[in-house]
Amino acid sequence: MPKVNILTDKKIIEVKDGYPLIDMCEDHDTSILFGCRDGACGACMIKIIEGEQFVSPMQDNERDFLETMAAAPNERLACQCKVSGDITIEVSE
Numbered sequence: 001m002p003k004v005n006i007l008t009d010k011k012i013i014e015v016k017d018g019y020p021l022i023d024m025c026e027d028h029d030t031s032i033l034f035g036c037r038d039g040a041c042g043a044c045m046i047k048i049i050e051g052e053q054f055v056s057p058m059q060d061n062e063r064d065f066l067e068t069m070a071a072a073p074n075e076r077l078a079c080q081c082k083v084s085g086d087i088t089i090e091v092s093e
């Protein structure tokens, strides 16, 4: 099972293959915050430190939003991400 290492929380959480990060955060107490849950508010912005290839590909709406925010290349919206392998993330500041 994929493991999500959340550096910000010093927590490693195992998830089912293809599991949405937003569901993982609802199942566990994490410091990743959510607002719109639809890729439109930026509350859930995270940095992928390792394992970018194990996060679901970015869709147009997420890409457009991150460009508007001038996000770093490794930043993603957690509400739009599913996990298929071991990743390491932290909450964006």
Ligand code: FES
Pocket (backbone or CB within 6 Å): 033, 034, 035, 036, 037, 038, 039, 040, 041, 042, 043, 044, 045, 077, 078, 079, 080
């Ligand atoms: S919760 Fe709003 S962009 Fe993810």
